[in-house]
Amino acid sequence: MDRNKISKWLKGPAKMGHKYSLSAIYFCTGCGIIEVPPVITARWDAERFGVIPVASPRQANLFLITGYVSLKTLKAIIRTYEQMPDPKYVVGFGSCPINGGMYWDSYNTIKHLDKYIPVDGWIAGCMPRPEAIFIGVTHLWTLIDKDMAKGYVKYREKYESYRKNQEQILGKLEWKPLYPIRRRK
């Protein structure tokens, strides 16, 4: 640990805690999940970056959207995202969540994921190599350091428009709004 890091720890321990302890929720959202087992096991060992998979969204703070997002998966993704405790980061993995990728003209996949939940960073590619996840993680560290990974704040502030987009594509949602919706006059 260098001296620079120690001063950062003293200044903001919580931020450094969020930075170096990312619990990724192990939730198969698409075909990209096939890249995750080599990343977390002995070959590429994500644990040395502090990234560890957890089984429950309640314990997670990093959500990897791996691959294409169909309508049914979107529903599960939104519910999982809303269950995660508050400083939470979303990373889109692969080109499908960015702009549809090879499913650009499909009738039941989502083209732009960031219309429905806020996304803090993207890893492009089809499929990205496991090393790309580590580059993504180090970029996320930089974003957290500079207070730029504020997707969860954005979700709280612009919840009405996100909810409107979600209802537009999924029809009526069967769960209550996470934040109170202010009615405009």
Added chain:
Amino acid sequence: MIMIIEVVKIIVLPLIALIIGIFLMGLARMITARIHWRYGPPITQPLIDMVKFFDQRGISHGFIFDFGIILSLAGSIVLVLFIPFCKIAPLSNSGGLLVILYLMLITPLGIALSSGASGNPNASIGISRKFMLALGYEVPFILIILTIMKSYNSLSLIDIVNVQQAGTWSIISSLPLFLTGVAYFLILPAILGVRPFDMTTAPQEISSGPKVEYSGKYLALLSIEHALTLYIGLTLFVNLFLGGSANFILFFIKILIVFIIGLFINAVFPRFRIEQALKYLWGIPTLLALAGLILTMII
């Protein structure tokens, strides 16, 4: 003056236990990584996790949810005070082995109350497994404790440690105690809840069982409780069989050696199913403990 020293001891001992427990958790992750031929996290990783958990927003599921986790943590802390650590043993004179036997049940009970209140089916499966496992290891554990009580004619841990300090370690002093010590070592992973017996918190089957609904600060309390559990299981073994120690460093080395041997088992073995665990626990360890008890009674 003596009063003040006693109070200071009562405050300091859980802190020492916590530091040792967190150190052991970090060491466990590091050594497991090296056994898997990977680099592994830094040794401070559990501490970093804990800092993060304390800053996150925790989600409560009602009064019992909050109460149960505090109950289990209180149970662990009280249990720490009853087990002598080197010369520091604030409550060991008043309790003895019987109290330890009772208090060991409070921790799983508190977690059961707490996670039962969350209403998650995975949590209830985890709890039922935990209690079945407790049923499995309590039988040999009680036999072991009885053997020790009988052969030293004492209920007090301090007396037992003192006798061992004057003579030899109990695990090599006689055949029945050797059998008992081996039996205790065989059930130690079940008491600590590590790998061959981690069906309680299996992340792949029941999404980490009782702790599925914990988040933020609750998870931090839970990992503190886990650190204390590690400390309790290991110090009890060291005090009962490896003769305790008056020297802090020697005591710590003994804890470390027992823990690392357990860790090797943890790193290479797959998980038991619950009925396999019961079959194992009521098999060889119980027979060894029973043989030790009968031999002690005869001799």
